[in-house]
Amino acid sequence: MDVKLFATSIWAKKVFGDMEKAYLLCDSKYFFMHEPNQQTDSLQDLKDIRRIMERSSRFISLSGLSGVAAGVCALAGAFISYSILDNYYGEYNSSGFFSGDDFSRLKIKLLVVAASVFVVAFASSYYFTWRKASKQGLPLWDHTSKRLAWNMLVPLATGGAFIVGMLRYDIWAFVAPASLIFYGLALVNASKYTLSEIRYLGYCEIVLGLINIFFVGYGLWFWAIGFGILHIIYGISMWTKYERK
């Protein structure tokens, strides 16, 4: 390009005898010929760069509906647990005592509810995210989702181990706050690897968990708010922002 420009300017100097005019001519000629085309090209290039950067560094297929589904499952689970507990304490009040057998049966029942809520919530969230990914034509299990999974897993597994550790000392009171706090930390960490708004859901879970420390015994309520209502609010707002057409 430079050589060509130089050659033209020499030629122009011969013709016009005026360097300034020659440059002006070259410049304007150059622009006249290339400008419209190059402008749309560079706009397209920038759009491509942006798309590739986003796609390659973040898992963007996470669907808002996954959040809603998880929230609904959590609310259903909280409701079932609440009625089981209600039933249990109702019986206890009427009979005046409760045996160790009854108590261990209650524990197993609640554990089964918790496990099934987890499975159903996971499966339904997986479904909606899978659906969004296939609509976008993106792979579900690529390096972005692997990285997201790993970065969520670190705080979550730490929290899980911590809670198991507390249960060894029969400390039940802090299970709900600890699970909310560690989950919130996992989300804040995850926000670097997926839709960044998930950070705010994380903050809310952390704050909720911290408040819960002062209201020990209301864990189920805090769980219902944190895993149920907050997920639904987050899910709906993400869905309206990114997916609604």
Added chain:
Amino acid sequence: MKNPITGLSKVFESRIRLGVMSVLMVNEEVNFNDLKEILEVTDGNLATHLVNLEENGFIKVHKGFIGKKTNTTYSVTKSGEKAFTDHITALENMIKGVK
């Protein structure tokens, strides 16, 4: 009048090379298969462009192993980063300049 295309690099005239650089700018290290998947190109095509970028000193190649399988990863070099940033600035200037 300042020429707005100063900074545009010939190397990035290829969409694939531009794509490779975009991926490497936001990811520390990316292996061959992930690059292939993200950019939706064939092995041979990608390999040629990677060699070109390496020859220009814009990317670094690390040959490693996972078990017995080779795992080649790529990362961006300082000069590659600069060339890419200059290129983007030039693209932006071109869009702004005409408005």
